[in-house]
Every structure is written in C-alpha cells, then in structure tokens.
Amino acid sequence: MEYKLTYEKYKEALMGGKLLGLKCNKCGEYTVPPKKVCMECSSEDMDIVEISGKGEIRTFTVVRVPPEGFEGPYIVGMVALDEGPWVIGNVLDLDPEKASMELMGKKVTIGHKEVKGDKFSAGDGVALTFKLEG
Amino acid sequence: MREVAVVGVGMTNFGTSEKTQVEMFSEAAMEAITESNLEPKDMQALFLGNVLGDFEEGQMNMAPMCASDIGMKDVPATRFEGACASATVALRNAYMWVASGFYDIVLAGGTEKATVMGTPMATRTFAMGSDSRYESFAGITFPGAFGMAAHLYSKKYGIPLERLKKQMAMVAVKNHKNGVMNPKAQFRKEITVEKVLSGFVVADPLQLLDCCPFSDGAAALVFASVDKAKELTKKPIYIAGTGQGSAGSLCNQKDFTVIRAREYSSKQAYKQAGIGPQDIDVCEVHDCFTIAEILAIEAMGFFEYGKASQAVEDGDTALDGKIPVNPSGGLKAKGHPIGATGAAQAYEIVKQLREECGERQVKGAKIGMIDTLGGDLATVSNMIFRR
Numbered sequence: 039m040e041y042k043l044t045y046e047k048y049k050e051a052l053m054g055g056k057l058l059g060l061k062c063n064k065c066g067e068y069t070v071p072p073k074k075v076c077m078e079c080s081s082e083d084m085d086i087v088e089i090s091g092k093g094e095i096r097t098f099t100v101v102r103v104p105p106e107g108f109e110g111p112y113i114v115g116m117v118a119l120d121e122g123p124w125v126i127g128n129v130l131d132l133d134p135e136k137a138s139m140e141l142m143g144k145k146v147t148i149g150h151k152e153v154k155g156d157k158f159s160a161g162d163g164v165a166l167t168f169k170l171e172g
Numbered sequence: 173m174r175e176v177a178v179v180g181v182g183m184t185n186f187g188t189s190e191k192t193q194v195e196m197f198s199e200a201a202m203e204a205i206t207e208s209n210l211e212p213k214d215m216q217a218l219f220l221g222n223v224l225g226d227f228e229e230g231q232m233n234m235a236p237m238c239a240s241d242i243g244m245k246d247v248p249a250t251r252f253e254g255a256c257a258s259a260t261v262a263l264r265n266a267y268m269w270v271a272s273g274f275y276d277i278v279l280a281g282g283t284e285k286a287t288v289m290g291t292p293m294a295t296r297t298f299a300m301g302s303d304s305r306y307e308s309f310a311g312i313t314f315p316g317a318f319g320m321a322a323h324l325y326s327k328k329y330g331i332p333l334e335r336l337k338k339q340m341a342m343v344a345v346k347n348h349k350n351g352v353m354n355p356k357a358q359f360r361k362e363i364t365v366e367k368v369l370s371g372f373v374v375a376d377p378l379q380l381l382d383c384c385p386f387s388d389g390a391a392a393l394v395f396a397s398v399d400k401a402k403e404l405t406k407k408p409i410y411i412a413g414t415g416q417g418s419a420g421s422l423c424n425q426k427d428f429t430v431i432r433a434r435e436y437s438s439k440q441a442y443k444q445a446g447i448g449p450q451d452i453d454v455c456e457v458h459d460c461f462t463i464a465e466i467l468a469i470e471a472m473g474f475f476e477y478g479k480a481s482q483a484v485e486d487g488d489t490a491l492d493g494k495i496p497v498n499p500s501g502g503l504k505a506k507g508h509p510i511g512a513t514g515a516a517q518a519y520e521i522v523k524q525l526r527e528e529c530g531e532r533q534v535k536g537a538k539i540g541m542i543d544t545l546g547g548d549l550a551t552v553s554n555m556i557f558r559r
Contacts, residue, residue: 045305071306077424096427097327099319100376101311105296108311116320116423124423126307137376142327153309158300163309 043072052150060084068121091148093117100134107156127166145171173271177401177408180208181519186389186507187358188287196390197238197283204392212242216275218249219266221259221282222511227297228285255301255546260514260553264414281392284509301547303421315375318461325429329478339481340462341368351501353532358507382462387507391515409522413445413556422548434471434552441554449473453537456517458545459502496534517542525559
C-alpha cells in the first residue's frame with residue numbers, strides 16, 4: 039500500500055510555501071503532519087489537501103539550553119490549526135525575553151524555515167514557523 | 173499465566189561514574205544474583221534496558237556484552253529501548269516470559285552512562301525521542317516539552333503560573349528531602365522553594381532544579397517463578413500487575429496534560445492486580461521534571477485532574493502523606509541514568525515492601541507501584557508489586 043503523503047513530498051511542498059495535510063473521506067477530519075492513516079478514525083481513504091495555514095497558539099516554551107546544533111534562546115510553540123490538528127514550530131517575530139502566557143490563544147499564520155541538518159538527521163530539514171497576527 | 177516474584181535486587185550508586193556501562197551493570201547484576209542465592213549460570217535470559225550506549229560509548233548491542241561479562245554463557249541477552257522507560261519495558265517482558273512458563277529464572281535491569289556526553293550532545297540525543305521529521309527541526313527538547321506542559325496546566329486549570337511554579341518547586345524540595353535518606357542517590361542535600369525559584373531557566377517555565385540531572389548508573393533484578401522463589405528467599409516480592417501504553421508524536425497528542433499512554437498503562441496494571449489506585453501504599457513515579465510528577469500522579473489515578481499540584485502543597489505525597497511518592501528521591505534527587513531508571517524504581521519498591529529502607533521506609537507498605545515514561549509521553553509502563 040503506497041504511502042500517500044511522504045515526508046519528502048510534505049517537505050518539498052512546505053519549502054515551496056504550501057502546508058500539506060490529509061483529509062479523511064470517511065470521517066472528514068484532517069491529519070497533519072501526515073500519517074499512513076487518518077489520525078482520528080484510522081481510515082486509509084484520505085486525499086492530500088492544502089492546509090489553510092491559520093491557527094491558534096495553545097502552548098509554548100523558550101528553549102534556553104538547546105540541543106547541539108541549535109542556538110538559544112528561541113521560542114517553541116504548539117499551534118492548533120483551524121482544521122483541528124496541533125503542530126510544533128517556532129514563534130520567530132517575538133523577542134524570547136518577551137514571551138509569556140499571553141501568547142496562548144493568539145492567532146498565527148503558519149510559515150516555514152529551512153534548518154540545517156546534522157549527522158543524525160538524514161539531511162537538512164524544515165520547521166514550521168508561527169507569525170503572530172495583528 | 174503463573175505467579176512471578178522478584179528474588180533479588182542490586183543497584184550501583186547513581187551520579188557520575190568512572191566505570192563503563194557493562195561494568196556498572198555487572199556490579200548491580202552480581203548483587204541481585206548473589207542476594208537471590210543463585211549464580212549467573214542459573215540465569216536463563218537477560219532483558220536489558222539501555223538507551224544511548226551507541227552514542228555514549230560507541231556500544232551497540234549492549235545486552236550480550238553485559239551477559240558475557242558476568243559469565244552468563246550462550247543464553248539470550250536482549251536490549252530493550254523505549255527511551256527513558258526502557259528498563260521498565262525490559263522488566264515487564266522479563267516478567268511475562270517467566271509468567272508464561274517459558275523461563276523459570278531470568279535477569280532484568282538497565283544501564284546508562286549519560287554524563288560522558290556533556291550537556292549539548294546529551295540534549296541532542298535525548299531529543300531524538302521527539303518526532304525526528306516533524307518536530308525535532310523546531311529545536312524542541314525534553315525540558316521544552318514539559319515546559320509546554322506546565323503552561324498548558326496553568327492555563328487549563330486556572331492556576332496562576334507563579335503559584336504553580338511554587339507547587340512544582342515543592343516536588344523538588346520533597347524529592348531532595350527523601351534523597352538525603354538514600355545512600356545511593358546522586359544528590360543528598362535538602363533544597364528550598366526559594367532555591368528552586370532562583371535557578372537559571374532551562375526551558376520556560378522550568379528552572380534548573382525543576383529538572384532531573386544527567387546520570388550514570390545501573391540496576392538489576394532477578395525474577396523467578398513462584399515455586400522457585402519460595403525456595404530461594406524468605407521475602408519474595410510478587411508482581412501483581414503490569415501495563416504499557418504508547419502514543420505517537422507530541423503534537424498528535426494535543427492537550428498532553430492528560431497522558432493517555434499512562435492512563436492506558438496504569439489501568440491495565442490495576443486491572444491485572446485486581447486493585448485500584450487507593451490500594452497503593454507507595455510509588456516511584458517518573459519525575460524527570462517537577463511538572464512531570466504532578467501529571468503522573470493524576471493519570472495514575474491518585475488525584476483528580478487539576479488537583480495534584482495542590483495535593484503536593486498539602487503534603488499528600490510526602491513520606492508520611494496519603495500516597496508517598498518517590499521515597500527514593502525520584503529521578504530528581506536519586507538521579508536518572510535513563511536506561512536503568514525503571515529498574516532502580518523497582519529496586520526501591522522491592523526494598524520498601526521488604527521493609528529495608530531505613531529512615532525513608534514507608535511504614536507497613538504492602539503494595540507498591542512503579543511508573544516510567546519514555547520519549548515525548550510516547551511510552552509509559554507500570555508495574556505493581558506486593559509482598
């Protein structure tokens with residue numbers, strides 16, 4: 039059974055500015071990031087769709103002790119997409135020293151940034167970014 | 173399924189060790205085997221937790237090296253990896269092979285040497301527990317994941333962050349207080365809430381003393397069928413129930429103040445044991461971060477969701493509280509050699525049920541439980557022990 043939306047396909051689209059996900063033909067729910075089956079009902083009957091790229095910050099942290107290869111401090115957040123799924127990414131347009139729980143509930147637009155890989159990461163990657171609206 | 177008991181336990185001091193992972197495991201294993209009145213040749217298999225041996229010492233396939241070092245010749249030796257829950261997953265499998273009747277006596281445990289990597293590399297390798305394709309490139313770390321959990325918890329239950337942080341600090345204060353009484357603990361000094369709140373920030377809102385340390389250490393247990401156990405020891409400690417649950421990447425779990433893998437795992441363990449959380453006399457839970465202990469004791473059913481941080485403040489989790497949590501000092505003070513942690517938790521519970529814990533003894537403890545979490549809440553395993 040062929041993998042419909044692979045990581046490579048997802049990554050390539052994201053680098054071109056499109057956030058792709060899967061919409062289930064059985065239950066109507068969305069799966070982002072992609073999986074083999076619907077994250078809600080486990081059906082394989084899903085279509086690749088472009089995600090609106092809008093969402094709301096649900097939680098965040100400021101990483102001050104980063105992994106090797108990263109430079110802190112930076113903000114990592116979790117956003118609930120308008121379509122339902124939650125995703126992880128970076129809030130870029132805010133000084134990490136100004137990050138507070140006020141961020142939670144703020145509306146964002148999803149973007150992306152390329153991230154250089156290391157010897158364990160199977161190549162370079164891409165992270166989602168969250169731009170605060172208004 | 174037949175009854176299975178622990179007949180011997182062993183554990184190294186936790187902290188920074190000059191010894192290799194094999195050497196540490198051999199010390200813990202020989203202590204456990206000797207205490208069981210057995211010899212290594214009596215062990216029919218080894219079930220070993222080890223997470224990052226590949227990165228720490230360039231050692232893959234750690235289990236056969238460990239078995240060979242103590243003279244367990246020819247028998248199967250297998251490494252189990254479930255991130256920080258690895259040893260409990262190994263123990264649970266060891267239990268099942270004996271319960272099934274396939275083996276009568278086996279050795280289980282774990283070993284780890286995390287300090288040798290240094291903080292940046294250790295943080296990188298620990299973060300390999302996150303979804304490497306869809307999450308890791310955002311630079312998420314383990315403390316970062318639990319920092320996000322703390323913010324979620326504060327908002328969801330309407331507990332102002334400043335108040336929650338004090339209650340979280342009380343988890344660290346309690347576990348350090350217990351650690352003072354544990355001669356094998358990495359940290360054996362008391363701390364204060366003020367000290368926790370003045371540490372540098374690792375990942376908002378978690379400060380240094382909200383976090384467990386990187387550690388070296390090993391622990392081991394011998395499991396035997398009930399018939400053999402009665403021949404070998406006057407104090408067999410029986411396995412009453414076990415559970416294990418899984419979840420995928422962190423983002424797919426959505427509101428992760430409710431850890432579903434833990435609900436699944438602990439319910440399974442209670443069901444097998446035929447008891448509920450109210451029957452547990454003592455427990456060792458996965459306090460990798462202070463907020464993690466709060467989340468654990470809710471999903472295990474000791475407290476209602478949203479109530480555990482207040483319970484900590486009320487002293488319900490202290491040594492003389494309603495449900496004593498982490499009498500050993502927990503991961504926070506005892507230390508967290510990730511591949512060995514579950515085995516060290518089981519070591520503590522066995523010692524507690526045998527009433528061999530000296531000044532940190534929970535008086536009259538008859539039923540004890542361990543809880544170990546791996547990855548971004550992706551693996552949770554529980555075991556319930558009884559006298």
